[in-house]
Amino acid sequence: MNKAVATTVFCIIPLLFCASHAVDTSQCIAPLGMENGLIKDEDITASSSFDHGNVGPHHGRIRSEINGGAWCPHTQATPDSKEWIEIDLHSVHMIMATETQGRFGNGQGVEYAEAYMLEYFRPRLNKWIRYRTKTNGELLKGNINTYIEHKTILDPPIWASKIRFIPYSSHKRTVCMRVEVYGCKWSDGIVSYSMPQGDKKGGSWEFYDFTYDGHWDGERLKYGLGQLTDGEVGPDDFKMSFHEDNTQGWIGWRNDTPNRNNKPIEITFEFDTIREFTAVHIYTNNQFTKDVQVFKEAKVFFSIGGKRYKGEPITYETFEDCIIETPRNVSIKLHHRVGRFVKLQLHFAARWILLSEISFESSPVSGNFTEEEELPESNTPSDQSANVLSDNKNVISAVNSSGSIGQYLGMVVGFFTVVVLLMVAIVAYVLIQQRRYKSSPRPSQIPDKAALYRTPSLGHLTTTSSSDYADYAVPLQRPQQPPRTPPDPQLFFPKPPSNPPTEYYAATDVCKPHFTPPPPPLSTPPPVRLQRQPRYVSAGKAYVGP
Known part of the structure; x- marks a missing residue:
């Protein structure tokens, strides 16, 4: 079984629990090209024009005064108006705001739209959708004159490759418009997500995905995008979303509904192309005193074609937190x-699971991939869309969501593990080398003791009968040298004089009585007479020692 275990440290600081998004909505506010010309004239169309050459759709650029200075439809605006100006962005963008302006016409224009509506198109939807705010409103505020622009922040944002502005008027009137859109390219690559619709808590709290723009089929949402990908997170206390306007941010499910019966919640994400995934971030509530807790386990499945999720899932286990x-x-x-499809299975830890945002870290990959074959219905469990053995899974246990701390601790533990392994390897290597050194035959480096204690006159030592002293009895194998002859004693001792001194002869005169030695030569100092004490006295005579 393949297991990857990582433990993170729970952090008390609430700021560490802020969501991490692949798209930073605060930076997704750039103009998309109506004013600066990035959007080409051929990408701007309209349902009709009063005069195409003078007030055609390509003149509907904000802060532009070319020709008539705006787009003007052929018919007047009414509550049931069908006129529109369309912008083709060619790829899915996240549109965060729109801006409108009337026709100034160098002071000659008097037409503007007091209100307007939006419609948008996305390839996965394959139809035009009327935009609605979080309060379920369709009308957006327009202009009050022909020259002052008005910018509207879209809440929720729009994911679209095409967008239309539809002028509106409560009474029939002539309108003209200049427009701009703000946002950024949708780099997450999420085309849609499908899941069960949320549940109600009590009689007044509805944890629904109100901004979902896909198909609501009974109790399941399909083919659309909504609150889970809008870049906004819900308040800390889910009750606040029901007491304040425009703060609804939580989608919730409970485990005791008749059709769920404590089964996990499944959310399937479809992407624009096959991608390589590195992480998923799930922003979840943990008000355990209100029967809301973080899911106890999450399983992540991957598929190329969306029909079968083969391969082992990634399993993420959490610990129960009843403190914060x-x-x-x-x-x-x-x-x-x-994969191109990612499925999340979230298992209940309490009665409720509340989610606000889900984002992925991924990048497109190229190559030839084969879609999985769909299994027969009889072999596919009704509550499991993935054919995976439970024993073959990647298990990740964690205390909380702060992955950076866990990564850091994992790096530190890995570093010290490598250091310990290196030290053990070095010690083992040294011991092995010492054993080899002791066991390997080699010439002795100790000098021959027989040669150290041998003198030239003793000659060669003979080998004793005992083997213990064999090394000391055998001399070194040295080349034979001729025997050395003792030196002549005459070289060390001087020759005696040929004639003895004429004054005396030691053998005769010294031994004679009353011999008086001759005085020393003048070069010899006179002897010093020592004052000796008598050694003994006998018969009145004192005898002095020599």
Whole structure:
């Protein structure tokens, strides 16, 4: 079984629980090209024009005064107006704001739209959708004159490749418009997500995905995008979303509904192309005093074609937290798994699971991939869309969502593990080398003791009968040298004089009585007479020692 275990440290600071998004909505506010010309004239169309050459759709650029200075439809605006100006962005963008302006016409224009509506198109939807705000409103505020612009922040944002502005008027009137859109390219690559619709808590709290723009089929949402990908997170206390306007941010499910019966919640994400995934971030609530807790386990499945999720899932296990009720961002490493469909299975730890945002870290990959074959219905469990053995899974246990701390601790532990392994390898290598050194035959480096204690006159030592002294009895094998002859004693001792001194002869005169030695030569100092004490006195005579 393949297991990857990573433990993170729970952090008390609430700021560490803020969500991490692949798209930073605060930076997704750039103009998309109506004013600066990035959007070409051929990408701007309209349902009709009063005069195409003078007030055609390509003149509907904000802060532009070319020709008539705006786009003017052929018919007047009414509550049931069908006129529109369309912008083709060619790829899915996240549109965060729109801006409108009337026709100034160098002071000659008097037409503007007091209100307007939006419609948008996305390839996965394959139809035009009327935009609605979080309060379920369709009308957006327009202009009050022909020259002052008005910018509207879209809440929720729009994911679209095409967008239309539809002028509106409560009474029939002539309108003209200049427009701009703000946002950024949708780099997450999420085309849609499908899941069960949320549940109600009590009689007044509805944890629904109100901004979902896909198909609502009974109790399941399909083919659209909504609150889970809008870049906004819910308040810390889910009750606040029902007491304040425009703060609804939580989608919730409970485990005791008749059709669920404590089964996990499944959310399936479809992407624009096959991608390599590194992480998923799930922003979840943990108000355990209100029967809301972080899911106890999450399983992540991957598929190329969306029909079968083969291969082992990534399993993420959490510990129960009944201390801090602050929402947190749970980050799950996906280990560079590849797929175009990703399915999340979230298992209940309490009665309720509340989610606000889910984002992925991924990048497109190129190559030839084969879609999985769909299994027969009889072999596919009704509550499991993935054919995976439970024993073959990547298990990741964590305390909270702060993945950076866990990564850091994992790096530190890995570093010290490598250091210990290197030290053990070095010690083992040294011991092996010492054993080899002791066991290997080699010439002795100790000098021959027989040669150290041998003198030239003793000659060669003979080998004793005992083997213990064999090394000391055998001399060194040295080349034979001729025997050395003792030196002549005459070289060391002087020759005696040929004639003895004429004054005396030691053998005769010294031994004679009353001999008086001759005085020493003048070069010899006179002897010093020592004052000796008598050694003994006998018969009145004192005898002095020599």
